[in-house]
Amino acid sequence: MLIPTRLARLRKIRRPRSSSVSWGRWTEFLIESLIRILGLSTIGFVLLIFLFLLKEGVPVFLRVTPANLFGARWYPTFDLFGTMPLLLGSVLVTVTAIAIALPLGVATAVFVREVAPGWAREILKPMIEVLAGIPSVVLGFFGMTLVAPLIRTTLGAPTGLTAFTGALILAYMSLPTIISVAEDALDAVPKSYRDAGLAMGATQWQTIWRVVVPAARSGIITAVMLGMGRAIGETMAVMMVTGNAARLPLSLDAIFRPVRTMTATIAAEMGEVAQGSTHYHALFGIGIILFLVTFVINLVAAPAIFAKRRRGGLR
């Protein structure tokens, strides 16, 4: 009589506890494995993206001769898949955009970090965040309806939808990236550099341009590269304001004529192609080029981004 009760009591106490411990260990193990998998998933996604671009894009390199692929004419309906005009279109628009955004962005970063009074900083920083948040299709719409007519009338050109219009919009789209990375680079310059400059009798202005900015050079180069990555991959705004004429932009006034980029070509034509056609594979082929270009840019810029993180990012 006594023994079974004790046994039961023991069981009552012991059983739940021991099972809850092992259950706890199990869930802990399961959760930690899950987190590990989630952590690794980003590598999986990059590989998956590349894999599917290859799967759908590689056939074009088998079906179309290299001479055709790197030719000067993109007329998919006549089986002409010359990507040169698109490639040079992207390069033209991107380089012009950076030429506009680099001086503006670095000057703004210097202003925010070194010169601006507190109230100006309080206005500038949120405004730049707002700019980063404006959807590209909204900027494209703005560019189409308000910037393009302005450019048409000032140039007296037949259309305002030109490479320059696209570059202008792209410059503003890459500014948030350029400004924030350049600002971090300026931030990383030790205060002693500034003190030394001022102690030598240089003005603040001289110290900024001869000491601080040169010391932040590598960070500013990173800023430009990431800005370029942004600009070359931008799609909707560019498609809406550049006029989309697939011709080689080699004349002197090419910047003030319509142009077509790689991104715009994919976005505009993918909706109309038959799945599995050469044209379909060619668009994925352009996707491979875009992927590789941005991959290389980010690979080169990555060490600088990590360095920023090691110093402790959240400010």
Add this chain to the structure above:
Amino acid sequence: MNRFLEQRVGFAMLSLAALAVVAPILLVIGAIVVRGIGAINWEFLTAVPRSGMKAGGIFPAIVGTLVLILGTSLAAIPIGVGGAIYLSEYARDTWLTRAIRLAIVNLAGIPSVVYGLFGLGLFVLFLQFGTSIVAGSLTLAIMTLPVIISTAEEALRAVPTEFRTVSASLGGTRWQGIRRVVLPQALPGIITGVILGLLRAAGETAPILFTVAAFFLPRLPQSAFDQTMALPYHLYVISTQVPGMPPQIQYGTALVLLALVLSLNVIATMIRSSFRRRRQW
């Protein structure tokens, strides 16, 4: 005195540059608000488009965008926050961790239209989801991952190590410490990151072009495997694909999209700044 004059001119030019950055932003927002506000009324927000989208409202596009935000968050939040927990709490500085960070930087740099191609290849065709909310949401989710992971990781790392040590000293396991101590402390920062990621998804057009967006579908989506209209794509359609569109409807649509994205932006900023003011450590 020459160099002080130089400094003055230089500073003036710097402030001009800053003005040249800010003024167009105000111009964009101002122009869209002024020209679009007239279009906003109850019917515009709650009715389906009529007569070839030239009249009526944009209700299906608004709902579509909200559904896509929901779908994106369902996929992106668990993966993103889990990945951030791994990087901040578990990962050591090995080649594998560096590879993960490299992958995140590269995911952030991949052009949005390439995400569209990927979504088309994997979700729409290979997994046969068709052009559907599922395919679009998953595509957008992968695109927003880098934003969510890096902001959530920063938020987790900002929690002092002592919090973890104390939890362990009380007999808590590592996961208990993360769940009961670290995560609650980092929550506002994580939420900020999630909102920033989702607002990017809400405004994107290129990734949804071939994966979910419907040109004209004057009804609400019926299931997760249905197509849907969405605000950014709708704005693109009515400003480039439909001739003779009344400008007021275009500006009205742009305004609704802009208001949605900017209000999310403001909410994220407010959470972040109130959290920074309140935190004790």
